[in-house]
Amino acid sequence: MILDLHTHSVVSDDGRAKVPNYCQWIRARELPIEGFVLTEHRQFDFASDYSALARQFGLTILKASEVETEYGHVLVFGVTETLTQAFDFADIHLPLAQVIEESERHGAVPVPCHPGRKRVGMAAHIDALGVPEGVRIVEVFNGGSRGEEDRIAAAMADEQNYRGIGGSDAHIVSHIGRCATRFDGAVGSEGELAEALRGGDFEALSYREQA
Amino acid sequence: MSVNGITDVEFGDTLPVFDPDTSLANVARFVEAAHWNAPRFTDHEAARAEGLPGALVPGIMSQGFLAAMIHRWAPKAEILYVDTVFRAPVVVDQPCHINGVVTDLDEATGEVEIDLTVTNEAGETRVFGTARARLPN
Numbered sequence: 001m002i003l004d005l006h007t008h009s010v011v012s013d014d015g016r017a018k019v020p021n022y023c024q025w026i027r028a029r030e031l032p033i034e035g036f037v038l039t040e041h042r043q044f045d046f047a048s049d050y051s052a053l054a055r056q057f058g059l060t061i062l063k064a065s066e067v068e069t070e071y072g073h074v075l076v077f078g079v080t081e082t083l084t085q086a087f088d089f090a091d092i093h094l095p096l097a098q099v100i101e102e103s104e105r106h107g108a109v110p111v112p113c114h115p116g117r118k119r120v121g122m123a124a125h126i127d128a129l130g131v132p133e134g135v136r137i138v139e140v141f142n143g144g145s146r147g148e149e150d151r152i153a154a155a156m157a158d159e160q161n162y163r164g165i166g167g168s169d170a171h172i173v174s175h176i177g178r179c180a181t182r183f184d185g186a187v188g189s190e191g192e193l194a195e196a197l198r199g200g201d202f203e204a205l206s207y208r209e210q211a
Numbered sequence: 212m213s214v215n216g217i218t219d220v221e222f223g224d225t226l227p228v229f230d231p232d233t234s235l236a237n238v239a240r241f242v243e244a245a246h247w248n249a250p251r252f253t254d255h256e257a258a259r260a261e262g263l264p265g266a267l268v269p270g271i272m273s274q275g276f277l278a279a280m281i282h283r284w285a286p287k288a289e290i291l292y293v294d295t296v297f298r299a300p301v302v303v304d305q306p307c308h309i310n311g312v313v314t315d316l317d318e319a320t321g322e323v324e325i326d327l328t329v330t331n332e333a334g335e336t337r338v339f340g341t342a343r344a345r346l347p348n
Contacts, residue, residue, distance in 0.1 A: 016296070016326075016339075016340060018315065021324075024314075025223070028222060144298070146299060146333075146336075147333070171296065171339060172314070172326045172328070172339050173314035174314060208334075209334065
């Protein structure tokens with residue numbers, strides 16, 4: 001099963017895409033993804049229910065979060081209500097160690113995203129802060145990467161023996177599906193997604209056109 | 212190809228790519244007219260001294276390019292808004308391309324939503340956003 005693990009909707013402050021339009025776009029362009037995960041910035045979107053939309057388009061639509069730490073941005077998959085009470089998702093200075101510890105305590109999976117990016121990526125902070133404990137997966141393909149960012153991410157993943165995921169980091173409709181992750185089995189819920197990531201049977205994919 | 216009205220438009224339609232003039236001479240003309248004249252827009256060395264990668268195309272000029280692109284595609288369109296997110300600088304004298312695609316439309320109101328991206332020669336997104344425009348029936 002192929003899922004785009006990193007997308008934003010209008011629920012995020014810089015997101016400009018409406019979720020129905022993502023679905024329409026995926027089907028109109030016959031994209032090879034079977035669903036996507038909405039990783040809204042600094043929050044978990046409990047309010048939105050996309051189940052009817054998912055059925056209408058035959059897509060899997062899941063929810064997660066993108067939080068901010070001293071090592072940059074981190075996707076958190078498998079978010080539960082109790083996890084959102086364990087730390088303040090809106091805090092832009094979260095300690096990565098706390099995000100990792102609390103995520104694992106609550107069955108969630110933290111994944112530093114666009115780690116090769118300046119300032120908001122993990123690699124930029126390793127010289128000053130050291131290699132963080134507990135990271136097992138990083139985003140190696142990000143649809144918004146510029147220059148050497150994905151190469152830096154992949155090199156870091158190789159060096160630290162991290163698994164890699166892919167996500168488009170879409171903020172507008174037409175950017176969905178630029179990168180994705182293939183899972184060996186079916187993933188139908190946030191819990192199953194966290195379980196699949198823990199299991200390690202996945203592969204990062206990039207569909208970006210090479211300039 | 213240009214369109215005259217909403218009935219000419221379908222979801223997913225791609226607007227003709229627009230390669231705007233980002234030359235120093237053109238930017239200098241723009242900032243003079245806009246009363247935004249500052250060395251960071253018209254002098255590469257002065258901009259680099261401020262830590263920038265070179266002289267910048269002003270954000271409002273980029274937005275003007277986006278509006279111009281929409282009107283090249285749909286000359287009769289009334290642009291309701293152009294909403295942009297600036298991800299990286301658009302640098303003067305460096306070619307860029309503007310792509311647009313229709314990602315929502317309402318035939319009843321004649322309104323379309325357009326995804327817009329400004330990319331550099333390497334295909335990297337510098338600016339993205341959406342515009343909403345109303346086309347005649």
